[in-house]
Amino acid sequence: MRFMMIVKATADSEAGVMPSQELVEAMQRYNEELVKAGVLLAADGLHASANAIRISYPEPGSKPKITDGPFTEAKEIIAGYTLIEVKSREEAIEWAMRMPDPHGYGQGEIELRQVFDPTDLTQDPETLAKEATLREQLERLKRT
Numbered sequence: 001m002r003f004m005m006i007v008k009a010t011a012d013s014e015a016g017v018m019p020s021q022e023l024v025e026a027m028q029r030y031n032e033e034l035v036k037a038g039v040l041l042a043a044d045g046l047h048a049s050a051n052a053i054r055i056s057y058p059e060p061g062s063k064p065k066i067t068d069g070p071f072t073e074a075k076e077i078i079a080g081y082t083l084i085e086v087k088s089r090e091e092a093i094e095w096a097m098r099m100p101d102p103h104g105y106g107q108g109e110i111e112l113r114q115v116f117d118p119t120d121l122t123q124d125p126e127t128l129a130k131e132a133t134l135r136e137q138l139e140r141l142k143r144t
Contacts, residue, residue, distance in 0.1 A: 002085045002115035003092035007102040009077035014048045014070065019104065026100040034084060045080035
């Protein structure tokens with residue numbers, strides 16, 4: 001089971017305030033624990049939304065609409081993420097609870113969401129085979 005820990009933005013992260021060295025080191029230790037446990041798939045922080053672009057689909061069948069950042073409502077913006085693969089929802093919660101306060105100062109908020117497995121979306125054998133082929137190609141590209 002894959003889960004994404006979504007780190008919500010704060011006014012500071014949206015203003016481009018960088019984390020303290022102490023927090024960077026704490027997150028690095030946490031990521032090392034995830035690696036040692038063999039559950040970490042990816043982990044990254046994101047730049048503030050000032051340089052972001054939103055693409056929306058306001059009308060069915062029409063062209064997408066592009067909106068440049070910054071965006072309001074920091075609590076609705078993602079500041080970073082950690083993607084893990086674990087055996088259960090309970091294990092995902094345990095790992096999320098161990099993450100250091102991602103912004104420090106008691107402002108951190110993490111949303112934990114399960115990632116769809118292809119079999120959650122379809123049981124069509126042809127579609128699942130295509131998906132498996134794409135994932136295999138991606139893995140080969142990563143190794144080169």
